[in-house]
Amino acid sequence: MTAAWIAVLATAAGCYALKLTGLTVPQRVLGNPRVRRFAELVPVALLAALVAAQAGTSGHAISVDPARLAGLGAAVIALLLRAPFLLVIVVAAATAALLRLAGVA
Amino acid sequence: MPAATPVRDGVGLGLAVGVSGLAFGAAAVSSGLTTWQACALSALAFTGASQFALAGAMASGGLLAGTVGAILLGSRNALYGLRLAGLLQVSGPRRLLAAVGVIDETTAVALAQPDRTSARSGFLATFVTIYLTWNVCTLAGAVGAGQLGSPQRLGLDVVGPAAFLALIWPRLRSGGTERAVALLGAAIALGCTPLLPTGAPVILATVAAVAGALWSPPTAEPDPVSSRPEPQQ
Numbered sequence: 332m333t334a335a336w337i338a339v340l341a342t343a344a345g346c347y348a349l350k351l352t353g354l355t356v357p358q359r360v361l362g363n364p365r366v367r368r369f370a371e372l373v374p375v376a377l378l379a380a381l382v383a384a385q386a387g388t389s390g391h392a393i394s395v396d397p398a399r400l401a402g403l404g405a406a407v408i409a410l411l412l413r414a415p416f417l418l419v420i421v422v423a424a425a426t427a428a429l430l431r432l433a434g435v436a
Numbered sequence: 437m438p439a440a441t442p443v444r445d446g447v448g449l450g451l452a453v454g455v456s457g458l459a460f461g462a463a464a465v466s467s468g469l470t471t472w473q474a475c476a477l478s479a480l481a482f483t484g485a486s487q488f489a490l491a492g493a494m495a496s497g498g499l500l501a502g503t504v505g506a507i508l509l510g511s512r513n514a515l516y517g518l519r520l521a522g523l524l525q526v527s528g529p530r531r532l533l534a535a536v537g538v539i540d541e542t543t544a545v546a547l548a549q550p551d552r553t554s555a556r557s558g559f560l561a562t563f564v565t566i567y568l569t570w571n572v573c574t575l576a577g578a579v580g581a582g583q584l585g586s587p588q589r590l591g592l593d594v595v596g597p598a599a600f601l602a603l604i605w606p607r608l609r610s611g612g613t614e615r616a617v618a619l620l621g622a623a624i625a626l627g628c629t630p631l632l633p634t635g636a637p638v639i640l641a642t643v644a645a646v647a648g649a650l651w652s653p654p655t656a657e658p659d660p661v662s663s664r665p666e667p668q669q
Contacts, residue, residue, distance in 0.1 A: 335494060338503045339473045342490050343480035345507035350483075351535040353517015354526070369649035373515045373642060374543060375607050375614050376621035378600045380641030381485060381540075383622035386597040388629045390492075402594035403601065410605050416445070420452045423598035428591035 397435075402427030442554040446545045446561030453484075453541055453599050454569020459592040460487055461577025467495030471578040478574040482567065483539050484596070486510045489634050505634040512639070516543040523547075523555045537563030544603040613652040620644035 386403050388394055405426035409419040457478060464474035469491060477487045486506040493502020517538045523546055526534045537559065546559040607614045621641035628637035 334499055335469060335473055338490060338494070338499045339469070339476050340480075341503050342486060342506045342510075343477060345503075346481040346483050346486050346510035346513065347535065349507070349510050349514040350517050350538040351532070353514035353519075353538060354521045354524070354531055354535050356518055356521070365649050368652065369645055370515060370519045371547075372614070372617050372645035372648040373512065373519070374540070374547070375604050375617050376641045376644040376648070377512045377515075377638060378540060378544075378604045379618035379621040380625035380638040380644075382597045382600045382604075383625040384629065384638055385600070386594075387626055391630050391634075393626060393629065396593075398591070399594050399597075402591055403597055406594070406598035406601055410602060415448070416599075416602050417448055417452045419602045420595055420598050423594045424591035426591070427594045428589065431589060431591070 398427040398430040401430055442545065442549050442558030443561040445548070446542075446558045446563075447565045449541055449545060449599075449603075450562050450565025450567075451569055453595075454566045455573055456484070456592060456595045456599075457570040457573030458577035458580075459595065460484065460491070460570075461574040461579070462581040462586075463488065463577075464491040464494075464574075465578045465581040467491045469494055471575070474578045475571065475575055478571045481506075481510070482536055482570070483510050483513060484570075485540075485638070488596075493634060501633050505636065508633075508636055508639050512540075512642075513538050515642075516540070519543060520546060520559065523552055524559060534559075534563075537567065539566075540600065540603065541566055548606060611652075613648050616651075617644045617648035620647065 382403075386399055389396075402423040406419050406423040409422045414422065460478065461471075461474050464477070464487070465471060469477075474491075477490065481487055481490075486509045489509050490502050490506040493499055493505065517535065520538060520543060524534055542559050542562045545562045546555040549555040549558050604614075604618060608618055621644040624641045624644060625637045628640055632640065
């Protein structure tokens, strides 16, 4: 077995175990209002962090990719106009792709 | 048609996000994973950010740190599972199966629903659609890597951030605490990226949720799901 396969299977096992742990932990943990509020806010914090990490970093550096940021900006405009989810995604990707095609960014 | 909206939202989201499996398959193969390794990750790990993190680590050579980072990145799914357990109420083999589907998108759709029944159909519709699309597209992306043109040229690198932003948008509109938590989470992720191993800054953003929970008055409703005013989309 190669190192890559070990990494792949370890990642898969670890990720699955974490998902199952969450579903299995006793529900009274959520009985505390502060814990419940925390669980509500966790996706907001982590997804916002993922947006920032995926849009604004490359490896270990802060990176400004104009096309990517323009795509994200287009998504914000689409969201403000209450566009449905699919349209938001298409607008974002198309904006980045067109800017790159035009050589603008 | 109370069941129509969660299913439609889930299927729409599943198709949209599942297609970015093309980007993962292509990225995985171009960073040195085999087609089967890419497919195994999508079928078994089934959590996009961790998969991209491991592929990135494969390319940069730090396989051990990459594995730890990928699993760390998956730890948010444990918190999602905690949140979903009360809604799904699954046990035995169904719980083992449902656990595979505890990810960002299924959680977002389930939590955006006004009641438990809708939450369950939303979870199931999102899970099934995204699982099938993500795995088929991973295979297609891995096989077609280099023939489709680069994922960047197609703007596929913006799909992830745009999808995650659209997912939290209803929460950002619902309250000032949510907006503050999101800004703090994003700032932590950016600020710590140069300092910490891949994946760790996003996990550390959990601190923003702790701060938000301590700062804001706890919600009074017995069932927090009923406090979601906005349906998904």
